[in-house]
Amino acid sequence: MGSASPKAVVSWSSGKDSAFALSEVRREGSLDVVGLLTTITRDFHRVSMHGVRESLLDAQAGAAGLPLHKVEIPSPCPNPVYEAAMGAAVARLRAEGVTHLVFGDLFLPDIRAYRETRLAGTGITPVFPLWARPTSTLARAMIESGLEARVVCLDPKKLPRSWAGRRFDPAFLRELPPGVDPCGENGEFHTFVSAGPMFSRPIRVEEGETVERDGFVFTDLRPL
Numbered sequence: 636m637g638s639a640s641p642k643a644v645v646s647w648s649s650g651k652d653s654a655f656a657l658s659e660v661r662r663e664g665s666l667d668v669v670g671l672l673t674t675i676t677r678d679f680h681r682v683s684m685h686g687v688r689e690s691l692l693d694a695q696a697g698a699a700g701l702p703l704h705k706v707e708i709p710s711p712c713p714n715p716v717y718e719a720a721m722g723a724a725v726a727r728l729r730a731e732g733v734t735h736l737v738f739g740d741l742f743l744p745d746i747r748a749y750r751e752t753r754l755a756g757t758g759i760t761p762v763f764p765l766w767a768r769p770t771s772t773l774a775r776a777m778i779e780s781g782l783e784a785r786v787v788c789l790d791p792k793k794l795p796r797s798w799a800g801r802r803f804d805p806a807f808l809r810e811l812p813p814g815v816d817p818c819g820e821n822g823e824f825h826t827f828v829s830a831g832p833m834f835s836r837p838i839r840v841e842e843g844e845t846v847e848r849d850g851f852v853f854t855d856l857r858p859l
Contacts, residue, residue: 640667643735643762644704644728647671649687649695651784651803652739652765652818654828655777657699659764660737661833666762669733670702671695672724674717677707685787685825686853691838694858698834704728718753729758737762741770741820774808774817782831785840789824789852798824799845800854827856 643666645657660666673692674683682692689705696703706724708717725736736759740746750761765773777784784803789796793815801807803826808817815823830837843855 640665641734642667642669642732643737644668644670644672644733645701645737646739647673647692647695647703648739648825649673649682649685649692649828650739650787650826651777651782651828652741652820654695654739654784654831654833655773655780655782656737656739656764658780658782658831658833660762663764666735666737668701668737670704670728671699672704672706672728672736674706674708674720676710676712678710683708683710683712685827687787687827687856688858690858691827691840691856694838695828695834698836698838700835721753722757725754725757725759733759735760735762737764739765741765741773741818742767743820770816770818770820771808774803775805777831778804778808780832782828782833783837784826784828785842785854785856786824787827787854787856790822790850791847791852792850793821793823796845796847796852799852800842 645653647653660668676683680689706720708720740763754761786799786801789799829840839859840856841859843857845854
Protein backbone atom coordinates (compact mmCIF):
# COMPACT_ATOMS: atom_id res chain seq x y z
CA MET A 636 0.00 0.00 0.00
CA GLY A 637 1.30 3.43 -0.87
CA SER A 638 2.39 5.81 1.86
CA ALA A 639 -0.26 8.30 0.66
CA SER A 640 -3.01 6.24 2.32
CA PRO A 641 -4.30 7.74 5.59
CA LYS A 642 -2.82 6.10 8.69
CA ALA A 643 -5.22 4.13 10.87
CA VAL A 644 -5.06 2.27 14.18
CA VAL A 645 -7.55 -0.45 15.17
CA SER A 646 -9.25 -0.34 18.56
CA TRP A 647 -8.34 -3.89 19.60
CA SER A 648 -10.21 -5.98 22.17
CA SER A 649 -8.52 -9.32 21.30
CA GLY A 650 -11.94 -10.55 20.11
CA LYS A 651 -13.57 -11.42 16.81
CA ASP A 652 -15.21 -8.07 15.98
CA SER A 653 -12.05 -5.97 16.17
CA ALA A 654 -10.05 -8.73 14.46
CA PHE A 655 -12.51 -8.97 11.58
CA ALA A 656 -12.65 -5.17 11.34
CA LEU A 657 -8.85 -5.22 10.86
CA SER A 658 -9.21 -7.88 8.16
CA GLU A 659 -11.94 -5.95 6.35
CA VAL A 660 -10.08 -2.62 6.43
CA ARG A 661 -6.97 -4.28 5.03
CA ARG A 662 -9.02 -5.99 2.34
CA GLU A 663 -10.74 -2.76 1.36
CA GLY A 664 -7.34 -1.07 1.10
CA SER A 665 -8.04 2.65 1.50
CA LEU A 666 -6.39 2.93 4.94
CA ASP A 667 -2.84 2.08 6.02
CA VAL A 668 -3.24 0.24 9.33
CA VAL A 669 -0.17 1.04 11.43
CA GLY A 670 -1.08 -0.27 14.89
CA LEU A 671 -3.50 -1.63 17.46
CA LEU A 672 -4.87 0.19 20.52
CA THR A 673 -5.91 -1.77 23.62
CA THR A 674 -6.82 -1.05 27.23
CA ILE A 675 -5.01 -3.19 29.80
CA THR A 676 -6.16 -3.57 33.38
CA ARG A 677 -2.95 -2.60 35.15
CA ASP A 678 -3.30 -4.77 38.26
CA PHE A 679 -3.96 -7.99 36.35
CA HIS A 680 -1.99 -7.54 33.10
CA ARG A 681 -5.08 -8.55 31.16
CA VAL A 682 -7.24 -7.06 28.42
CA SER A 683 -10.00 -5.04 30.07
CA MET A 684 -13.42 -6.79 30.04
CA HIS A 685 -12.21 -9.81 28.06
CA GLY A 686 -9.77 -10.91 30.76
CA VAL A 687 -7.22 -12.14 28.17
CA ARG A 688 -3.60 -12.40 29.29
CA GLU A 689 -1.29 -9.63 28.09
CA SER A 690 1.10 -12.27 26.71
CA LEU A 691 -1.65 -13.51 24.34
CA LEU A 692 -2.42 -9.95 23.32
CA ASP A 693 1.27 -9.50 22.45
CA ALA A 694 1.13 -12.72 20.42
CA GLN A 695 -1.86 -11.38 18.46
CA ALA A 696 -0.03 -8.15 17.66
CA GLY A 697 2.98 -10.13 16.50
CA ALA A 698 0.83 -12.35 14.27
CA ALA A 699 -0.90 -9.25 12.86
CA GLY A 700 2.48 -7.63 12.22
CA LEU A 701 1.45 -4.45 14.03
CA PRO A 702 2.78 -2.48 17.00
CA LEU A 703 0.53 -2.46 20.03
CA HIS A 704 -0.36 0.74 21.88
CA LYS A 705 -1.35 -0.23 25.44
CA VAL A 706 -3.46 2.06 27.58
CA GLU A 707 -3.19 1.02 31.23
CA ILE A 708 -6.21 1.59 33.43
CA PRO A 709 -6.96 0.68 37.07
CA SER A 710 -9.62 -1.74 38.32
CA PRO A 711 -12.22 -0.55 38.93
CA CYS A 712 -11.86 2.32 36.47
CA PRO A 713 -14.07 5.40 36.87
CA ASN A 714 -15.19 6.80 33.54
CA PRO A 715 -13.25 10.10 33.89
CA VAL A 716 -10.03 8.12 34.47
CA TYR A 717 -10.74 5.97 31.41
CA GLU A 718 -11.48 9.01 29.25
CA ALA A 719 -8.34 10.81 30.37
CA ALA A 720 -6.18 7.78 29.57
CA MET A 721 -7.80 7.27 26.17
CA GLY A 722 -7.63 10.98 25.41
CA ALA A 723 -3.89 10.99 26.04
CA ALA A 724 -3.46 7.90 23.84
CA VAL A 725 -5.45 9.49 21.00
CA ALA A 726 -3.32 12.65 21.25
CA ARG A 727 -0.13 10.56 20.98
CA LEU A 728 -1.48 8.72 17.94
CA ARG A 729 -2.43 11.98 16.25
CA ALA A 730 1.06 13.34 16.90
CA GLU A 731 2.41 10.24 15.10
CA GLY A 732 0.31 11.04 12.02
CA VAL A 733 -2.63 8.72 12.65
CA THR A 734 -5.89 10.15 11.25
CA HIS A 735 -8.36 7.25 11.61
CA LEU A 736 -9.38 4.90 14.45
CA VAL A 737 -11.14 1.69 13.42
CA PHE A 738 -13.81 0.13 15.66
CA GLY A 739 -15.51 -3.29 15.53
CA ASP A 740 -18.88 -1.97 16.71
CA LEU A 741 -21.88 -3.55 15.01
CA PHE A 742 -25.20 -1.85 15.75
CA LEU A 743 -25.48 -0.12 19.15
CA PRO A 744 -26.09 3.57 18.30
CA ASP A 745 -25.22 4.89 21.76
CA ILE A 746 -21.77 3.27 21.63
CA ARG A 747 -21.10 4.71 18.18
CA ALA A 748 -22.31 8.16 19.23
CA TYR A 749 -20.06 8.04 22.30
CA ARG A 750 -16.99 7.24 20.18
CA GLU A 751 -17.84 9.94 17.64
CA THR A 752 -18.32 12.50 20.41
CA ARG A 753 -15.05 11.61 22.17
CA LEU A 754 -13.07 11.85 18.91
CA ALA A 755 -14.70 15.07 17.73
CA GLY A 756 -12.05 17.78 17.40
CA THR A 757 -9.09 15.42 17.94
CA GLY A 758 -8.16 15.19 14.26
CA ILE A 759 -8.89 11.47 14.29
CA THR A 760 -11.91 10.11 12.41
CA PRO A 761 -13.74 6.99 13.69
CA VAL A 762 -14.33 4.20 11.16
CA PHE A 763 -16.92 1.42 11.56
CA PRO A 764 -16.31 -1.17 8.79
CA LEU A 765 -18.78 -3.75 10.19
CA TRP A 766 -21.57 -1.33 11.05
CA ALA A 767 -25.19 -2.44 10.45
CA ARG A 768 -24.33 -5.75 8.82
CA PRO A 769 -26.89 -8.39 9.88
CA THR A 770 -25.06 -10.18 12.67
CA SER A 771 -26.18 -13.68 11.69
CA THR A 772 -24.66 -13.15 8.24
CA LEU A 773 -21.60 -11.43 9.70
CA ALA A 774 -20.94 -14.25 12.19
CA ARG A 775 -20.99 -16.80 9.38
CA ALA A 776 -18.70 -14.62 7.24
CA MET A 777 -16.21 -14.44 10.09
CA ILE A 778 -16.10 -18.22 10.45
CA GLU A 779 -15.96 -18.79 6.68
CA SER A 780 -12.98 -16.40 6.44
CA GLY A 781 -10.96 -18.79 8.60
CA LEU A 782 -11.32 -16.82 11.81
CA GLU A 783 -10.98 -19.04 14.88
CA ALA A 784 -12.11 -17.83 18.29
CA ARG A 785 -13.15 -19.03 21.73
CA VAL A 786 -15.50 -17.57 24.31
CA VAL A 787 -13.39 -16.07 27.11
CA CYS A 788 -16.14 -14.16 28.93
CA LEU A 789 -19.90 -14.52 29.10
CA ASP A 790 -22.88 -13.14 30.95
CA PRO A 791 -24.47 -16.10 32.78
CA LYS A 792 -27.82 -14.30 32.73
CA LYS A 793 -27.81 -14.64 28.94
CA LEU A 794 -25.78 -17.80 28.19
CA PRO A 795 -25.24 -21.01 30.17
CA ARG A 796 -21.97 -21.07 32.14
CA SER A 797 -20.97 -24.19 30.24
CA TRP A 798 -20.52 -22.10 27.09
CA ALA A 799 -17.40 -20.45 28.53
CA GLY A 800 -14.40 -21.67 26.54
CA ARG A 801 -16.49 -22.86 23.59
CA ARG A 802 -15.26 -22.38 20.05
CA PHE A 803 -17.03 -19.78 17.91
CA ASP A 804 -18.00 -22.13 15.08
CA PRO A 805 -21.08 -23.25 13.09
CA ALA A 806 -22.29 -25.46 15.95
CA PHE A 807 -22.03 -22.51 18.31
CA LEU A 808 -24.26 -20.42 16.03
CA ARG A 809 -26.78 -23.25 15.55
CA GLU A 810 -27.14 -23.88 19.28
CA LEU A 811 -27.36 -20.28 20.51
CA PRO A 812 -30.37 -19.73 22.80
CA PRO A 813 -33.16 -17.56 21.40
CA GLY A 814 -32.59 -13.85 21.82
CA VAL A 815 -28.78 -14.08 21.97
CA ASP A 816 -27.08 -12.01 19.29
CA PRO A 817 -24.89 -14.23 17.05
CA CYS A 818 -22.00 -11.80 17.55
CA GLY A 819 -22.71 -11.16 21.24
CA GLU A 820 -23.12 -7.45 20.57
CA ASN A 821 -25.47 -6.99 23.55
CA GLY A 822 -22.76 -8.20 25.92
CA GLU A 823 -23.77 -11.86 25.92
CA PHE A 824 -20.22 -13.10 25.30
CA HIS A 825 -16.69 -11.99 24.36
CA THR A 826 -14.06 -13.94 22.45
CA PHE A 827 -10.32 -14.35 21.88
CA VAL A 828 -9.18 -14.80 18.27
CA SER A 829 -6.37 -17.29 17.72
CA ALA A 830 -6.32 -17.52 13.90
CA GLY A 831 -7.72 -15.86 10.82
CA PRO A 832 -6.94 -13.79 7.73
CA MET A 833 -5.68 -10.92 9.89
CA PHE A 834 -2.82 -13.07 11.24
CA SER A 835 0.28 -14.46 9.54
CA ARG A 836 0.26 -17.49 11.85
CA PRO A 837 -2.10 -19.11 14.36
CA ILE A 838 -1.70 -18.56 18.09
CA ARG A 839 -1.68 -21.82 20.01
CA VAL A 840 -3.55 -21.73 23.32
CA GLU A 841 -4.77 -24.13 25.96
CA GLU A 842 -7.80 -23.74 28.16
CA GLY A 843 -7.22 -22.93 31.81
CA GLU A 844 -9.66 -22.56 34.67
CA THR A 845 -13.10 -21.01 34.45
CA VAL A 846 -14.08 -18.59 37.22
CA GLU A 847 -17.01 -16.32 38.02
CA ARG A 848 -16.14 -12.72 38.88
CA ASP A 849 -18.13 -9.48 39.02
CA GLY A 850 -21.20 -11.20 37.60
CA PHE A 851 -19.40 -12.65 34.55
CA VAL A 852 -17.88 -16.05 33.78
CA PHE A 853 -14.29 -16.04 32.50
CA THR A 854 -12.32 -18.87 30.93
CA ASP A 855 -8.57 -18.34 31.15
CA LEU A 856 -6.51 -19.13 28.04
CA ARG A 857 -2.77 -19.80 28.28
CA PRO A 858 -0.21 -19.64 25.49
CA LEU A 859 1.12 -23.03 24.41
